Amino acid sequence: MATRREKIIELLLEGDYSPSELARILDMRGKGSKKVILEDLKVISKIAKREGMVLLIKPAQCRKCGFVFKAEINIPSRCPKCKSEWIEEPRFKLERK
Template sequence: MMTRRQRIIKLLEERDYSPSELALALDMRGKGAKKVILEDLKAIQKTLRREGKVLLIKPAECRKCGFLFPPEIKVPSRCPRCKSEWIEEPRFRIGSG
């Protein structure tokens, strides 16, 4: 039986996912699911470094004005430029270092 983090790693080795998509793929529901996924991604990033792999991050982007956020393991709630809350979540994938 694989742990949740092992399942996330397996998924991210296949293609890129947003935190919401990972929560759905793992059948995690509820308000805190995305937060749990983000915490798992931070831990996975450290694990991957030790294995010579990297967690690739496509940054979050404002769908209204196109502002690109820094590539971080977090989901912004509001655009600093136009104040829109219409934010495309960051996407994550595992690549070789």
């Protein structure tokens, strides 16, 4: 049986997903599920480098003013420009080099 990280790797090789989508697909419920996914993505990023893959990140973006955050494994809580909390989560995808 595949581990959670192995399942995430399989999904990210097929398409791009946000942390919320990954948590929903993996049937993870609870307040800390996105945090667990983000921690997994940090580890997967290191595994990907070792395995000749790259973790692509579409950065988070403010839905109110369009501000684009840095491409990092993180979900911002508030826009630094307009202070809105209406943030579109970053999306992640794995590609083989």
